[in-house]
Amino acid sequence: xxxxxxxxxxxQSLQPELGSLLSDMLVTMTDxxxxxxxxxVYGAEENNTLKVTLQSLDPQxxxxxxxEVLSSELDCKVPVQVIDTHAIxxxxxxxxxxxxxxxxxxxxxxxxxSTGNSVEIYKEVGLPADVIDxxxxxxxxxxxxxxxxRMATESAVTTLGAHPFSTGYDQCLxxxxxxxxxxIKRRELIHEGLTFETENDTEVAAAYLTHKLNQGCxxxxxxxxxxxxxxxxxxxxxxxxxxxxxxxxxxxxxxAVLAETDQYVAFGSxxxxxxxxxxxxxxxVWEPEPATVYFWEH
Amino acid sequence: MQIDITDGEIRNLNQQLHAQxxxxxxxxxxxxxxxxHAIAVGLNAPLNVSINGSTGYYCAGMNKHANVEVHGxxxxxxxxNMMSGSLTVHGDASQYAGASGHGGLLNIKGNASSRCxxxxxxxxxxxxxxxxxxxxxxxxxxxLVVLGDAGDALGDSLYEAxxxxxxxxxxxxxxxxxxxxxxxxxxxxxxxxxxxxxxATADQFKRxxxxxxxxxxxxxxxxxx
Numbered sequence: 377x378x379x380x381x382x383x384x385x386x387x388q389s390l391q392p393e394l395g396s397l398l399s400d401m402l403v404t405m406t407d408x409x410x411x412x413x414x415x416x417v418y419g420a421e422e423n424n425t426l427k428v429t430l431q432s433l434d435p436q437x438x439x440x441x442x443x444e445v446l447s448s449e450l451d452c453k454v455p456v457q458v459i460d461t462h463a464i465x466x467x468x469x470x471x472x473x474x475x476x477x478x479x480x481x482x483x484x485x486x487x488x489x490s491t492g493n494s495v496e497i498y499k500e501v502g503l504p505a506d507v508i509d510x511x512x513x514x515x516x517x518x519x520x521x522x523x524x525x526r527m528a529t530e531s532a533v534t535t536l537g538a539h540p541f542s543t544g545y546d547q548c549l550x551x552x553x554x555x556x557x558x559x560i561k562r563r564e565l566i567h568e569g570l571t572f573e574t575e576n577d578t579e580v581a582a583a584y585l586t587h588k589l590n591q592g593c594x595x596x597x598x599x600x601x602x603x604x605x606x607x608x609x610x611x612x613x614x615x616x617x618x619x620x621x622x623x624x625x626x627x628x629x630x631x632a633v634l635a636e637t638d639q640y641v642a643f644g645s646x647x648x649x650x651x652x653x654x655x656x657x658x659x660x661v662w663e664p665e666p667a668t669v670y671f672w673e674h
Numbered sequence: 675m676q677i678d679i680t681d682g683e684i685r686n687l688n689q690q691l692h693a694q695x696x697x698x699x700x701x702x703x704x705x706x707x708x709x710x711h712a713i714a715v716g717l718n719a720p721l722n723v724s725i726n727g728s729t730g731y732y733c734a735g736m737n738k739h740a741n742v743e744v745h746g747x748x749x750x751x752x753x754x755n756m757m758s759g760s761l762t763v764h765g766d767a768s769q770y771a772g773a774s775g776h777g778g779l780l781n782i783k784g785n786a787s788s789r790c791x792x793x794x795x796x797x798x799x800x801x802x803x804x805x806x807x808x809x810x811x812x813x814x815x816x817x818l819v820v821l822g823d824a825g826d827a828l829g830d831s832l833y834e835a836x837x838x839x840x841x842x843x844x845x846x847x848x849x850x851x852x853x854x855x856x857x858x859x860x861x862x863x864x865x866x867x868x869x870x871x872x873x874a875t876a877d878q879f880k881r882x883x884x885x886x887x888x889x890x891x892x893x894x895x896x897x898x899x
Contacts, residue, residue, distance in 0.1 A: 628788055628807075631750060631768065647728050647749060648709035661728075661747065663768060663787050666807065 377527040378539075378552040379405025380632075382613045382643035383653075384520040384620050384672050390639060390654070395516030401642070401649045402504045402523035408645055409527035412538035413507040414499025416548040416615050417521040421493045426472050426545075428465045429489040429497050431535060435461045438486060449478040460510045461535070462489070462498055487536065487573070492546030494518070494617055499538035519674060522615045522643075524550040530558065531576040541582035544589055546617035551578040552630045552645060553609035561606070581606055585614070599623045599669045613643055619673035628666035635659040641672050680706040684713060691740075694719050709749065714742050720759070734761040737778065753780045756797055769806070772799045775816065781870045788825065791818045794835055800870035810837055811847065819866055821874050829882055833889075837882040838863050840874055848898050849888040853881050 381401035385391055395417060402413065432438040435458065442463060443456035450471055457464040467475045472491070479486060490497040498511040504525045508514055524539035531537050540548035555561075558577035561584060566572065570583045584606065588598035595616060602612075603626065611630040612623045622643055624632055635642045635650050637659045644650045647661065664670050677687050687704065694700055696719050704725040707713055711730040714723045717740035725733070728746030738757040747765030756775040763771075766784035773789070775797025782790075782799070788806035791799050794813045804822035811827070813835030823841035830847020836859070837850075846852075855876075863876040888895060 629769070633768075646709055646730055647747070648730055651708040662766070666788070 377408045379408030379525040379645045379649070380550050380552050380611065380613050380643065381405060381523045381645070381649050382521070382615075382620055382622075384641040385518075385639070386641070387639035388519075391519055392517045394518040394521055395512075396514045397653060398521045398523050399504075399508045399514040400652050401644060402508065402525060404649045404652075405523075405525050405645055406504050409525040410503055411526045411528045411533045412499065412501045412535070413504040413523070413525045414497065414538045414540050414550075415508070415511075415513050415521060415523040416490065416495055416497045416540040416550075417513070417516045417518045418494045418546070418615065418617065419496060419516060419518040422466065424469045425466050426469050426491055426493060427496060428467055428475070428491045429495075430463045430465060431461055431487045431489050431499075432463070433461075433485070435463070438483060439463050442483065445482055446475070446478060449482060450474055459498070459512070461500060462511065464496060488542075490540075490542045490548065492617060495542075495546045495548060495615065497540055497542060497548060499524075499540065500535055501533055501538065520615065520620055522548065522550055522613050522620060524552075529554050530578075531574055534574070536574050537576045539578060540615070541576075541579055543582045543585045543614070546615075547585075547589070547595075548615045549578065549582045549585060550613050551581060552611045553625070555581060555606055555608035555610065557607040577608070581610070581612065595621060596669050596671060603667050611645070616673075619671060621669060621671035622664050623669050624664055624666050626667040632664050633661060634664055634670070635661045675700065676703045676705060678705040679710060679713070680708070682710060684710055687713065688715060691717055691721060691723065694721055707746070711749070714740070717742070717759070728765065737761065747784065753778070753797070756780065766803070767801075772797050775799070777816075779869060785822070791816075791835070794818065798866055798869075800866060800872060802870075802872060804841070807844075808847070810835055810850075813837075817862065817866055819863065819870070819872070819879070821872060829884070831888060832882075832884040834884065836862075838876075838879040839882065840879045843880075843882070846882065849885050850882055851885045853883045855879070855881050 439458045446454040455466045539550040555577040558580040585598045610625045611632045614621045698719045701722045707727045709730045715735040718738045721740040723742045725744045730749040732751045733748045734742040735754040740759045743762045750768045752771045753761040754773045756778045758777045760779040762781040767782045767786040769787045770789040772780040774793045780799045782801045785803035786801045786805045790805045790809040792811045794816045796816045798817045800819040807825035810829045812831045814833040820839045824843045826845045827847035829850030832850045860876045
């Protein structure tokens with residue numbers, strides 16, 4: 377199972393409600409997967425600043441001196457906003473490599489969940505309603521977002537096994553399904569220099585897309601290549617700085633429903649997830665075709 | 675009677691429908707289905723149920739005798755294992771509509787997605803739009819009528835179900851072939867189109883059926899399975 381939701385706003389006046397609309401959609405999908413939940417939200421961009429979402433197993437200790445330590449090491453102001461087990465760190469864009477080096481040296485046990493101009497990723501073990509509550513996701517504003525609730529099959533129920541997975545700057549991936557060739561693909565990608573933190577199949581799909589993008593593919597081309605290279609069942613929803621996309625495997629047994637109005641494009645594993653969206657009665661509602669890349673951009 | 679299921683009280687709805695006498699033709703209107711699962715499943719009386727919106731998984735599953743109408747679209751597994759009666763869908767149907775159905779009429783006014791009529795065992799299915807890939811996979815008996823186009827691998831590993839398609843077939847599955855339209859087929863199809871209120875005539879369709887090469891395992895056919 378697993379449940380996926382996604383919302384891409386065309387109407388800017390809905391942006392303050394993004395977190396609340398997406399949260400409502402995700403809670404409706406709770407019975408598709410109770411193990412963990414996560415959300416990627418694309419919020420306001422800040423000039424010359426990259427937002428890094430960090431996660432800690434021991435936030436009280438590890439985040440306590442984080443701002444001080446980073447600001448001192450980088451010799452500039454590095455604001456840290458702690459939210460439960462996560463922290464959003466704002467790093468000057470031209471210092472991101474120094475930041476990564478500082479993290480390796482000073483805080484190697486912290487996990488980087490996402491990096492980008494606008495994306496923030498929040499994910500934890502637990503039910504969607506609890507995860508939303510812990511991070512106040514329903515209060516977030518933004519232009520688009522993706523949510524996932526997981527029924528674990530291929531790897532353990534852990535925070536790092538939760539979705540979304542980051543696939544690069546301002547990019548993320550969620551997945552419903554299971555990949556059957558993820559072990560061999562992981563070995564191939566390790567050979568290509570990529571690193572992995574879990575035994576999870578979706579992390580392999582995320583790394584695969586990252587690798588393709590690093591080789592110069594567009595996201596559409598990377599997804600197209602995935603149809604040949606990734607074996608198994610999947611409905612993928614991907615987020616980028618400007619848009620979001622959907623891809624189902626050629627067998628397409630994992631459910632997917634899209635809805636589009638003048639105000640938004642919405643994705644749900646089931647129609648149930650979409651019923652409280654504004655003016656859904658007049659939306660165009662359809663199932664995405666198998667092995668077909670769908671993409672919307674601002 | 676009228677039942678509002680905004681609060682998700684599906685069990686209450688189905689229990690009220692199951693409690694009707696065996697010969698009851700009661701009309702029931704279901705309000706605010708909101709994509710809920712298992713609406714009007716396991717009915718066993720000639721009830722007339724009208725659902726005012728779109729449903730989730732397994733709408734009218736295992737139906738016997740009742741006539742169910744959905745004024746919206748249906749999720750996966752609509753009319754799964756239907757025995758008799760009918761399900762009419764005014765919108766689209768998700769995957770495996772009418773799966774393993776034994777009887778009755780599944781009438782889909784829009785499109786149906788993949789695996790429509792998989793393993794059907796006597797049900798009649800009329801789809802006014804298109805159907806997706808792997809439809810009528812291992813279909814055993816009954817009729818699948820498609821006014822639009824069919825996706826890949828139509829009728830793969832087909833037994834004795836009859837498939838009538840007016841539009842294009844993207845590809846035929848293993849052991850499924852085009853067969854001649856005989857008088858009996860034209861008669862049968864005309865009757866089905868009339869029952870479904872379809873705007874088409876039997877002579878516009880092609881018939882597909884089993885080549886009967888894969889009924890019994892033969893080592894020479896191993897690559898075809």
